[in-house]
Amino acid sequence: MPQDRLKRGRIHLDPDQAEHGLAQLVMTVIELLRQIVERHAIRRVEGGTLTDQQIEDLGVALMNLEVKMDELKQIFNLEDEDLNIDLGPLGNLLPRKK
Template sequence: MNLNNQPESLGSLDRQPEKSGRIQLDPEGAEEGLAQLVLTVIELLRQLVERQAIRRVDGGNLTEEEIEKLGVALMNLDVKMDELKEIFNLDDEDLNIDLGPLGNLL
């Protein structure tokens, strides 16, 4: 039985799981599910840091040099996230997990 409480047919075990916005926790896919969860948390933190950085820039509390360093750091982090998503065969949709009645995370 899958996470949506629907029985699986034997033929569905050989196929890739459909993109449902839910983390796959089956024993064979545990590694992929863990990677999805970790990258989701990292992406959430990245977005929070980015929003805080924008607030600091808009608030005028940073020098031009600090703004430049912050921009470069955020771009490097974005590139690294893209690399990790490619390594684990994930896309942005996969990181936006479904929290049930709360809606999607990202």
């Protein structure tokens, strides 16, 4: 899809580029779930309910997931901004990364 037609923050389901639009939508849902899991994990770590081994395992799992997400974004030629859908008056779907 030509860059001048691409608007960041919107899902594009152009019939000629359906695979790209579908990949963008699926990756957006996965990123949203990843962020939710990450926030929940941080709360559990801060709450002191996990053992040192569980914290280590959780950290490794989250790092591996982030690496896989980066690989998939590269395969589908997506940037972080492409996964943050604009919901109009509600704002963006995903919180801004710090």
